[in-house]
Amino acid sequence: MSIDAIQRFYESGRPEALMHAVATQLAGDNPSGYVLHTDEPLFDPLGFLRSLGVHVDRVEAPHPLFTYHWSRPLWRPGQDEPTHVRSEDALRPALASGRFRFTWEGERFDFVGLIVPMVVRDRNERWLSAPSQEAAERFFDAVCAHHAEIRAEILVYKNGCWQKDAALYAEVRRSSLDDLVLPDGMVSRVRDDFRRFLDSQAFYAQHRIPYKRGALFLGPPGNGKTLCIKGLIGELDVPCLYVQSFVAPHVPMQQCIGEVFARARRSTPCLLVLEDLDSLVTGEALSFFLNELDGFAANEGLITLASTNHAERLDPALLHRPSRFDRKYHFGLPGPSEREAYVARWSEALAAPMQLDVATQEKLVAHTDGFSYAYLKELFLGALMRWSADPEQAFVDVALDEARELAAQRESVTSP
Incomplete structure (x- = not known):
């Protein structure tokens, strides 16, 4: 399918016609095969294949289009200053549109990725042409499972999207609870609280207690809340999801909150970090947030770790109901x-x-x-x-x- 043809579908205001046309094209190229379509965010075949070292051929019709992002290499005192050179670490291409061909486990696949512009949020559409339905579903499952796993990185949510941040993870791993100077016994209480929880899944199940934990760090700024969170992330060795904001352009806050908790439930046991909680959840979204935190949905294995500099700004439903935040730790001025x-x-x-x-x-x-x-x-x-x-x-x-x-x-x- 040519770029001109794709453009005509954009201008027609009928994205569903574009999706049908791409699927028809792929089916025509492989009549005995199977075409799978998805908008699943975890389905990133190129990233998956790159991690395996699998060669991918670009099919020139349509010509592949990549969106590039650049990040400055991390520099620390004592290291040579980073030079302005092209490197794989600095350049981060992301697929915008294109068709690709590859071989996986001895079978040939075609993959088409397109970003369909929409008024509210662009849609990432993906098609996979495979030798059979079984092969398509097996590859789809392998790709999504690979990207669902959080390895040496922190999963950061901002602007309505998830991003894996390896540099933030490396920075956090340099922190330790032993670096903190807190009142007698507080570091041990915090550490033991969360370690004991992670070691007690069988006990919770035996006594039919919901296996989830919530802690709220309170106190004026500059007294160790963030450092304590970093120390826990480093010591507990479970996946960490960090929310920078529930606000995204043209997307209701409730939808963003739902996406965050849905992803957290798929990653348990894990830490869900909500810093500055008083400014994260506002207005009508509060009741939805409370329901996600302590409603009908099972949050088995989820540790919610929140902080605030302004406890007085929190709704009493957050501050005073133990089932939402079981423990509250106060970080006051040092004596x-x-x-x-x-x-x-x-x-x-x-x-x-x-x-x-x-x-x-x-x-x-x-x-x-x-x-x-x-x-x-x-x-x-x-x-x-x-x-x-x-x-x-x-x-x-x-x-x-x-x-x-x-x-x-x-x-x-x-x-x-």
Whole structure:
């Protein structure tokens, strides 16, 4: 089928005619075979075949069209700066339209992919021409099963679509719950809570208890909620689905919420992370969200991990019903003992000439009453930057000056 013919179908406003025409074309090319049509998002044959190292031929009618995305290589201190070179990591082509031919398990297949422009959301239409119905369904199942599995990546939902993010996964894996400085026993309680749940499926089944878990992290910003979530993702070693937003152009929020929970149920046991819950779910979508969270649908094996900086903005139906969030963990401002532990940990990490004696650490603790962990971190980062500009200064004095300035800054922001 030519590009001109496809264009005429677009302009006719009859996408169903286009779908029929493509299927007819494929059936005519392979009269004894079977044509399968789908708009299943997980059916990405080219990605599947690429992972297997299978060669794919492009059929030039219609000419294949790819949409390209580019991402800058991840750079970290101590590494050589990434150069502006073409690489497979930076260039990420995605099929827009085209016809392809390949051999899988000794049988020949043709595949056609088209993006059909629609007013609300473009439709990704896929056709597979196979030697038989059994071969078509076997290949379809293999491709979808491959892409349904979440490996060394985090599945991120934004703009109404799922994207696998390997770089985010690698970043999260560098985090550990042991990096956190929290009140006595809190790290152990959080860790044990989720590990015990994952080890207790048989117990839940024996006592006919719904095998699901929900936890809500509460507290002012900058006090460890996100770091704790990262640590749990790294330690629990189950698939993670992360929701950036339930908002998508021209798509009802309820539909996006439904897509997220449907995908999570297919990935259990897994973590579903909902940061800043108070701003994620709004308006009329709340009742739909509550139903997905704790309604008739089975959420077996689903761990819902949510956080908020503003508990007062949450609907009481979210905040006070235990079956939705079984545990609530409060991440408050660090007290003197937590600040002391945090300052001591930073001091130990500094080069020997810059480490703080006990008296200086006690002064910093006294000067940082009301500081969040984020403010404490800024204290050391700011002091390091100032000291690097003039290394002749005593780092002790620089750190104390930085603490005083941040305290004054915080006071000016919080004062009426």
